[in-house]
Amino acid sequence: MHALRLTACIFGMLFFWTSRASTWVVCPDCELSSIREAIQRAAPHDTLLIKAGTYLEYDIRIDKPLTLLGQDRPVIDGQKKGEIVTILADSVTLEGLSIRHVGVSYTTDYAAIRVVKRKHFRIRDIDMEDLFFGIYLEKAQQGEVTGNRIRGQAREEYNSGNGIQLWYCKDVQVGENEVSGMRDGIYLEFSDRIRIQNNRSMNNLRYGLHFMFSNDDSYTGNRFESNGAGVAVMFSKNIKMQGNTFRKNWGTASFGLLLKEINDAEISGNTFEENTVGISIEGSNRIEYLRNDFAGNGWAIKVRGACYANTFRANNFLNNSFDLAYNSKVNDNRFEQNYWSNYTGYDLDRDGVGDVPYRPVKLFSYIVNRTPETIVLLRSLFMELIDFSEKVSPVFTPDNLQDERPLMKRVHDRG
């Protein structure tokens, strides 16, 4: 009796499950050969198993909670006719697909995948090629975009789109994606509490990562390499930037990180390597710079004015052409216990801290700020001489701009 009831119960559950969430197989030779048709037929919470092959479809609108799983990486080819996948329902999952040939338009932002005003979406392991916009999240919330590979071939800024764009989004996780050859790798506008982790953004036309009016976000462990300019963070509050690598953003107007009108941020454990300008700072206040490495940059840090109450502590400044450029004589920022490879002081009491303060602003960098053409005298003997005399008795550079306790050895603990 007991066993019978259990069996009935199991059957009941099975019946319930199969009726609630069935799987639809889509393949080019099957009865169901169109993804769009499969979506129409499927009930909410069903799974569409899409087998290998090429599907010439665009404007696929997912208007019920579905899971689209690609098997052996099927290709959805939009033939450059417009947008490809639009998600218009909560709890949609896309996984293992390959999407290519998005239409280019000067009036509509066509994307490979767009989420409109929905929650709990998951976009995973999608390959995207030949794009206008990659993933476009519009007023979407609480979803994740992970492990996607987005490869564009942007030539000009005006007719290319962004890899991953978030517009008025909240609580989205963007992780382990690879974005290259787009206009901006990842672009955030009016998006709060976004976590951007372990992405690689390379060879993009404009920025690797771009923030506008977005607050309380964090990006950690990302790598930004060879972009037009690394990362631009503008008009945003409470941004955490940790453990990222900014490399080879090299060009006449290039930089690793641009901060414009940023307040209360934390920048720690990042590596800035071989950028024309490591960090360019403008109108940014109360920012803590901790344990960052600046190596082989043209300028490690360029302060352009209206920056107050920033703290630079325990950073390594290694072989930069200029450690710091400053364009005013007023200084309200603190430099404490950093390691400067250009430091020539001594440490008689052997406590690991130099006995003479280090002045990171050279006279030459001051002159270059005034008359940019003078840069042609870089590394000339005359410049070294006047730099030396300025170091001995500062006249032009702010005299309180100094590291009172420069470290003798570089900071290794960068946790």
Place this chain on the structure above:
Amino acid sequence: MLKILKYSFYDLMRSRWSYVYFLFYLALGFVLLFLNNDLSKAVITLMNIIVVLVPLIGTIFGIMYYYNSREFTELLLALPVRRSSIFLGQYFGVAGSLSLSLLLGLGIPFAAYGLFRSGAVWDFGLLLVTGAFLTLIFTALSFNIALANENRIKGFGYAVLLWLLLAVIYDGLFLLSLILLEEYPLDNFSLAATLLNPVDLSRTLILLKLDISALMGYTGAVFKEFFGTHMGLLVSLGALVLWTCLPIWRLAVRCRKQDF
């Protein structure tokens, strides 16, 4: 002329100073590579030294050699040898041995550290070529000064002044004029001013090869456009050749008229 060249050259090769010079560069190369182990970084450090030291040593050595071999020169003048071959022979002897010390002294350590397997070969080659040019130029200039001044103290004074002028004061005036004229477009002016001074020219050539041009903003772009092309490289090498030939030509003309 070749015989005199050979004589001067061998004389110098056996002299202590060539060895000191050679050993200095050898030690410098090894120490630099030992300290930072990175070829391209070492090339930058080396550039600072080459651009400043090579002209100085060329100047001092040239003028010292001329004054020291004065008696021998007078002896030669009494013989039926063409004057220009006497002086040019001596000049090439000095410049040749100095250049050889430079090339070998720096070449050996860099080759030992695997230069040929790294990408810095061409940068390093350019460095050596400009170094050799600077030696030729400044030795020729110092010979000119020595020829014009019987008085050794005066000659030395002028020679050092010349070095100071080209290596330091020129840049100071350059900087001053850039700051004073900052309201005008200065790119072509700075380009011309760079071409006119061999020290600045060498420095700029090497810096641009090391891809520091991006640092230089708009001016750098203009410079890169000029020096980066084959045309620019030819023009700047042409300027260096001109800087070498002019003093040598003047030396040849002057020694014919000089009354000893």
